[in-house]
Structures are given as structure tokens and as C-alpha cells.
Amino acid sequence: xxxxxxxxxxxxxxxxxxxxxxxxxxxxxxxxxxxxxxxxxxxxxxxxxxxxxxxxxxxxxxxxxxxxxxxxxxxxxxxxxxxxxxxxxxxxxxxxxxxxxxxxxxxxxxxxxxxxxxxxxxxxxxxxxxxxxxxxxxxxxxxxxxxxxxxxxxxxxxxxxxxxxxxxxxxxxxxxxxxxxxxxxxxxxxxxxxxxxxxxxxxxxxxxxxxxxxxxxxxxxxxxxxxxxxxxxxxxxxxxxxxxxxxxxxxxxxxxxxxxxxxxxxxxxxxxxxxxxxxxxxxxxxxxxxxxxxxxxxxxxxxxxxxxxxxxxxxxxxxxxxxxxxxxxxxxxxxxxxxxxxxxxxxxxxxxxxxxxxxxxxxxxxxxxxx
Numbered sequence: 001x002x003x004x005x006x007x008x009x010x011x012x013x014x015x016x017x018x019x020x021x022x023x024x025x026x027x028x029x030x031x032x033x034x035x036x037x038x039x040x041x042x043x044x045x046x047x048x049x050x051x052x053x054x055x056x057x058x059x060x061x062x063x064x065x066x067x068x069x070x071x072x073x074x075x076x077x078x079x080x081x082x083x084x085x086x087x088x089x090x091x092x093x094x095x096x097x098x099x100x101x102x103x104x105x106x107x108x109x110x111x112x113x114x115x116x117x118x119x120x121x122x123x124x125x126x127x128x129x130x131x132x133x134x135x136x137x138x139x140x141x142x143x144x145x146x147x148x149x150x151x152x153x154x155x156x157x158x159x160x161x162x163x164x165x166x167x168x169x170x171x172x173x174x175x176x177x178x179x180x181x182x183x184x185x186x187x188x189x190x191x192x193x194x195x196x197x198x199x200x201x202x203x204x205x206x207x208x209x210x211x212x213x214x215x216x217x218x219x220x221x222x223x224x225x226x227x228x229x230x231x232x233x234x235x236x237x238x239x240x241x242x243x244x245x246x247x248x249x250x251x252x253x254x255x256x257x258x259x260x261x262x263x264x265x266x267x268x269x270x271x272x273x274x275x276x277x278x279x280x281x282x283x284x285x286x287x288x289x290x291x292x293x294x295x296x297x298x299x300x301x302x303x304x305x306x307x308x309x310x311x312x313x314x315x316x317x318x319x320x321x322x323x324x325x326x327x328x329x330x331x332x333x334x335x336x337x338x339x340x341x342x343x344x345x346x347x348x349x350x351x352x353x354x355x356x357x358x359x360x361x362x363x364x365x366x367x368x369x370x371x
Contacts, residue, residue: 046357047075049088049366052330054343054352058088060371067363069100072119081108086366092121103135103153114142116155125155137169139187150174150189159189170202173221182210184223193223204238207276218244218276227278240291243273243310248284271299273312282312290326296346298326298333305335307348316348330362343367 048060049068064076072083072091082093083106097109105116105124115127116135131143139150139158149161150169165177173184173192183195184203199211207218207226218227218239227244238244248270272284273292286308290298296307296315305326306318324334324341332343332351342354343362360368 047368047370049073050352050369052332052351052362052365056369057086057366058084060369061088065360065368066100067360067368068366069102069363070104070119071364072101072106073366074098074100086364092117092119099134103138105135105153107132107134107140116140116153124153125151133168137172137187139169141166141168141174158187159185167202170204170208171206171221173203173208175200175202175208184208184221192221193219196223201237204240205242205276207239209237227274227276238291239276240293241295241310243275243281243292243297245271245289245291246274246280246284247271273297273310281310282308285312290323293327293329294331294346296328298323307333307346315346316344324359325361327361330365332362332367334359334361334367341369 046060047062047065048056049058049065051057062075062077063079066074068086072085075082075084075090078094080094081096081098082090083098084090095108095110096112097107097114099107101119104118107114108117108127110127113127114129114132115123116125116132118124129142129144133141135153139152141148141150142161144161146164147161148163148166149157150159150166152158163176163178167175169187173186175182176185176191176195177183178195181195182197182200183191184193184200186192197210197212199209199216201209203221207220210217210219212219212225214225214228217225220226269287270284271286271289272280273282273289274280287300287303289300292310296309298305299308299318301314301318304318305320305323306314307316309315320335320337321339322336324336327333328346332345334341334343335354337354340354341356341359342350343352343359345351356369356371358370
């Protein structure tokens with residue numbers, strides 16, 4: 001699945017993608033077994049990489065490309081998946097599906113099953129799973145048949161597959177679903193928060209976003225409601241740098257004209273921020289808002305995107321048409337200006353001038369670009 005730019009997508013996806021972390025994050029390839037050249041002249045293959053100075057590090061040549069992880073990156077060519085190094089050389093593949101390296105292992109699909117390889121391409125865990133996640137906190141959530149469980153980096157079952165659904169571990173706990181309700185287990189497989197929630201997210205900064213009888217709230221690791229908002233709706237699925245987004249719903253004013261009710265004024269939803277005590281510290285005032293990263297958060301003002309600090313002061317003027325992910329990474333964030341994408345620093349200065357049709361975020365010193 002290709003990543004999209006920041007904007008209002010989070011608001012509509014939250015309820016549809018509550019905790020679905022095991023679905024493959026890449027587009028399904030065809031059965032074509034041919035191995036294309038890494039220097040293909042196909043004009044439709046236009047994804048490459050830039051370095052932090054904005055210099056083209058790997059020329060645009062791939063059908064699609066993903067961020068680097070542990071010095072390797074997944075690229076698509078001919079509807080198959082390969083791994084390249086930081087000079088753009090294909091060193092592993094092809095695979096029917098592939099993911100980032102984590103804990104020295106990467107999830108790949110061979111024929112119709114998932115397994116794990118190391119950086120030499122050696123199969124460490126044989127393809128046997130119907131679905132699988134990347135390793136996180138030393139464990140990977142995998143699906144065998146219609147049940148899910150957890151394995152370690154040697155492929156040994158640590159928590160047997162008997163859950164109807166499960167997520168990756170975050171801060172020592174993972175979400176599991178039983179009889180249609182969500183709860184949490186620890187890394188021994190013991191249930192520490194009984195299944196009781198209609199929706200649930202992973203833990204971040206000691207709190208998890210769930211839906212219970214009170215509505216959308218945050219719970220602590222004992223399952224107790226720790227944070228809720230009395231006047232505003234919580235819209236973010238996590239705390240980031242001590243803050244989470246809240247929204248004040250918009251409203252419309254109507255009057256009777258010619259015997260009919262007509263709207264005379266209307267206000268859209270307004271976004272602000274709340275701390276871990278449930279206190280609104282930045283009043284709802286923005287047309288949209290993102291999570292904080294590296295001390296700043298992306299907000300929408302007057303139809304344009306800019307950035308605010310943790311007291312709500314505008315640090316970078318709202319002037320951009322779009323912002324990729326809305327989060328800084330390695331001191332930069334991708335923004336769209338005059339129809340093209342580039343990168344700015346935390347002072348709002350362009351480090352890489354707008355020139356690309358699409359970009360990703362910086363990771364390990366490189367960012368994906370389309371040109």
C-alpha cells in the first residue's frame with residue numbers, strides 16, 4: 001500500500017482501521033517471475049532517493065520504492081519486490097511481498113506463505129504463515145490458519161496461535177480480540193486487561209486509546225480510564241510528546257426564509273491538543289492538526305498547512321498546500337509548494353527545493369522521491 005500525504009485521511013480511517021496491523025503493507029504483485037534490471041529504462045519507473053542535501057543519491061528508476069531500514073530498502077520492479085543497498089544495487093529478490101528489516105530479519109512472501117530472511121537472503125524462518133508482521137519488541141505476530149499468535153526471531157512459538165485477532169507489541173503489551181471484544185496480553189501471553197473494548201489501539205507513552213462504555217478514552221496499563229475529554233472528542237490514536245489531538249465539533253446556525261430552514265452560517269470542526277492529564281492545553285482552533293514530532297505539529301489554517309509549537313504558537317507560517325505525514329523526521333519534513341514537493345527544516349527554510357512529484361520522509365539519511 002502506498003503511503004499518502006498528511007491531511008484529513010486519519011479522521012476517516014480511524015474507525016475502519018482500528019488495530020489492523022497484520023495486513024500486508026505492500027501492493028500485491030503479480031505472478032511474473034522475470035527479474036527486471038535495476039537500471040530499467042521504463043519511463044513509468046520514476047522512484048528513487050535523495051540524500052539530506054537534496055542530491056539524487058539513487059536515480060529514479062523503480063516502479064515504487066520504500067524507506068530504508070537497517071541499511072536496506074524495498075523496491076518494486078515488474079510487480080515484484082527486491083531489496084537494494086544505499087548505492088541502489090539490487091542484492092535480494094525477487095519476492096511476492098516484502099517488508100522492512102527489523103531485528104535483522106524481514107518478512108517476505110514466497111509462493112503463497114510468509115517467512116523471514118536475514119540480510120544475506122538466507123531463510124531463517126521457513127515460509128509457513130498465512131499472514132505475518134514485522135518483529136517488534138523481539139516478537140512477530142503471525143497467522144496460521146484462522147488464528148494468530150507470536151513467534152521469536154528463531155521461529156519458536158512464544159505465545160501459541162489461538163487468538164481470533166492480535167496486534168504487534170507496544171510497550172510490552174499487545175491487543176488481542178476474543179468473542180468480539182478487545183483486551184491486552186503481556187509477552188508471556190497472560191491476559192493483563194480483560195477483553196472488554198469495542199475498539200483498541202497500541203500503547204504509547206503508557207496509554208492506549210480504546211472505546212468503552214464512556215466512549216473514546218485512554219486507559220493505562222492496568223485498564224483504568226486515565227484520560228478522557230468532557231467537552232471535546234479525542235481524535236488521535238496516540239499521545240506523542242505528551243500531547244494528543246482533540247476536536248470541537250462544528251455547528252450550523254439556521255433561520256427560516258420563505259418558509260424554509262436555511263443555513264446562515266456554519267463552522268467546521270476545530271482541532272486542538274490535550275495533555276496526559278486530560279487538560280486541553282491548546283484550544284481547538286485549527287482546521288486540522290497532526291501529531292507532535294521533534295517539538296512541532298502540523299496544523300491547517302485558512303486552507304494551508306504550517307507548524308505550531310507546544311503552546312500553540314505558529315512557528316512556521318501556514319503556507320503549504322500539503323505536508324507528507326505531518327511529522328518531522330531527521331530534522332526535516334516534506335511539504336508541497338506550487339504543485340511540487342520539497343523538504344523544509346524546523347525554521348521553515350527549504351533544505352531541498354520543491355521539485356518532485358511525490359516524496360516520502362527521511363529515514364537513515366535518505367528519502368524516497370518521484371520525479
